[in-house]
Amino acid sequence: MITAGVDLATQPAKTGLAVVEWSPGAARLTRLQLGVTDHDVVEVAGTAQKVGIDCPLGWPDDFTAFITAHAAGRVELLAAESGDELRRRLAYRQTDRVVRRAGYPPLSVATDRIGLTAMRVALVLEHLAAAGAPVDRSGAGVVAEVYPAASLGRWGLPHRQYKREGNRAARAALVAALRERVPWLDFGGFVALCEESDDALDAVVAALTARAAALGRCAPPPEQDLERARREGWILLPEGPLSTLVEG
Known part of the structure; x- marks a missing residue:
């Protein structure tokens, strides 16, 4: 089996791509790169059985309905709904609420800058569908929406404050902890890139989640x-320890 992980950004330069080949009891990281284009994905x-993409695959149903109604000049609000309640309902998808309750608050695709990245993934999904790939935003097709920090947390690994250049030491410690937990994964010559770039590291975690x-x-x-979920997307959170990924 081959799985891939994509840490998507608005531009290729900050987009990471990881490819892992799996065999009984072992796995090998065969590709890890930055500067990833839509065509690369x-x-x-x-060739991959599953591609984990770190990006919301859709927008909240309530948000899209609200924007559509606003464009038509006919927004109708519930009288009992306060401003904060309305904003929360419009800002977050159902999967965001579920993941937040699990302890990993995601960004709002409707109100945060990650919405710009979601615009890119919408086009990627169209390209995948045009190429004949089964695309299902709920995760049932070739693409799965993933949240690397949440995956790390579910696996009992450090999952906060490892991003950005100033946290390189924390990222190196995380890479060391991950490698200790997955001795069956051959990182090849990509350890240094994982330590240097959180985009690359998140791509690897996305491939493991895939x-x-x-x-x-x-x-x-x-x-x-x-x-x-088939409209909004659904974040797939791993269940069970990392060791289960190579069983059987």
Whole structure:
């Protein structure tokens, strides 16, 4: 099996891509790079069983309905809904609420700058679909929405304050802790790049999460949220320890 991870940014220069090849009891990081284009993502998705993308795959249903109504000049508000309640409902997807309750508050794709990255991923998904890849924003297709920091936390690893240049020491410690936890993963010559770039490191974690998703070891959307997840996207959180990724 091959899984891939993409730490998506608005521009290729800050976008990381990792590819992991899996065999019984072992795995190998065969590709890790920055400067990743949309074409690179589509190309990798043609060979990978699952691609984990660190970016919201859609916008909140309530937000899109609100914007559509506003454009038509007919916004209707519930009288009992306060300003804060309305903003929270418009700002966050159902998956964001679920992940927040699990202790990992995601950014709002409707109100934070990550919305710019989501514009890029929307085009990537269109390219994937045009290439014949099964795209399902709930995670059932080739693409899975992932949240590397939450994955690290679920695996009992440090998951805060490792991003950006000033946190290189913390990132190096995280890489060391990750390598100790996954002795079956051959990092090849990419250890230094993981230590230098949080974009590269998050891509690796995204590829590991994609493996968990491919094995059915992530919590899927509950039945009542499935249709909404297919529009809004759904963050797949891994269940079980990292060791389960190489069992069987």
